[in-house]
Amino acid sequence: MDPITCTPIGHVRGGRTEPIDDDWDAVEATIELDGERFGPDVLAGLDAFSHIDVVFVFDRVDEAAVHLGARHPRNNPDWPAVGIFAQRAKVRPNRIGVTTCPLLGVDGLRLRVRGLDAIDGTPVLDIKPYLREFAPRGATTQPAWATELMAGYW
């Protein structure tokens, strides 16, 4: 597989400094875009959207820790062992996170967000406006363990 090189468009500033499993909606942070590459034009019109999708890299995860066998989410033996692509854990190939969060404001190259589950200094690869048409088409189903895991997440 040919590698693909990405360049962060900016970084998360503020918010948590340590990854903690739960209560992310209590956290506000700023995404600061790279002022050497971008002008405020790249964000023109974004403030008409209430939410954004943020694509980021769990860069504090040691790539050697990425686990490919099935495992119990959060090491909870009450939940089934599932593969890394059947969970959203951060110890995953390419260490990419994707989260939709409320956009609180845009000021120049800085975006204020709430509930972004990425810590201070996290590299950001992309920002997209959330369009309701990108919600799942059709009813969704998920296993009970996933619902239990998420109970305190936000």
Place this chain on the structure above:
Amino acid sequence: MDPITCTPIGHVRGGRTEPIDDDWDAVEATIELDGERFGPDVLAGLDAFSHIDVVFVFDRVDEAAVHLGARHPRNNPDWPAVGIFAQRAKVRPNRIGVTTCPLLGVDGLRLRVRGLDAIDGTPVLDIKPYLREFAPRGATTQPAWATELMAGYW
């Protein structure tokens, strides 16, 4: 900004061979994971989810075509000129796409999906189960142009 190197976990096989703007829900395709790195364990339990998030690279976009000024989506002058991070166009820095689509089935290292807006051969960087808790928290708003653009997308 320090670059980040990703290695595709697999590729889209089948579906469209040319990017076309609309009617993506008519398209079925397969995602084939890299059998040299992964065993079927990485997908264990995924079939309990109805939908997945697919993170992929618009690799047929020439990086030199990535446009950083505000522009009219689909060059439609009836819609406002907006920045690249205020739209989901593929000519974007890092050329990353993220789409939630129905998972039709899992067979070994192959996933059948519907409505993935990525063409045959597209490199895939990540697959995540769609959890309904990752839907936007709070009501969403978006500008009229975005709703109009999406009218025929799926």
